[in-house]
Amino acid sequence: MAEIKRFQSSARMSQIVxxxxxxxxxxxxxxxxxxxxxxxxxxxxxxxxxxxxxSSRKHILQAIIWLTDMSDFAEMNQVWDAWVPEGHPPARACGEARLAADSLKVEVIVTAAVAE
Structure with a gap:
């Protein structure tokens, strides 16, 4: 079985696995x-x-994006589209959800391949 490495970990979670x-x-x-x-x-x-x-953004396999209001979809996509490297769009889903704090409007969750 492959080794599991955790980075920037606390008792609750890791920023990277x-x-x-x-x-x-x-x-x-x-x-x-x-x-x-x-x-x-x-x-x-x-x-x-x-x-x-x-890894890098060219190696992203999947992205899940949560917006607190889907009416912000176009505004988020303007930034996203400029950020994604041409020819390397990941599989992606975007939905509406309540986030951890009222001030938050967007959350991005990423799975990527290690760059070789």
């Missing part, structure tokens, strides 16, 4: 007041975590 050649990130939220600001901020966090885990 790497199992074999697969990287799982905890849901990332961003700073700012607008959906665009929060999306850009959380995608910056995704980039940093993927790098720490030996």
């Amino acid at each position: 790497r199992h074999g050649d697969t990287v799982y990130l905890a849901g990332q939220v961003g700073d700012g007041t607008s959906v665009a600001e929060q999306t850009a901020s959380c995608l910056d966090k995704v980039d940093a975590l993927l790098e720490q885990a030996g």
Whole structure:
């Protein structure tokens, strides 16, 4: 069985779990007041975590995006579309959900392959 490595862990959760050649990130939220600001901020966090885990946005297999209001879908997609590398779009789902704090508008959850 492949080794499981955990990074940035607390008693509750890990920001990164790497199992074999697969990287799982905890849901990332961003700073700012607008959906665009929060999306850009959380995608910056995704980039940093993927790098720490030996991966990159070109290796994302799946992304799950939660918005507190689906009317923000187009605003989030403007930031997302500029961030995803051309030719490397992951499988993706987006839905509406209540997030952990009222100020949060977007959360991104990523699964990626290790870059080889």
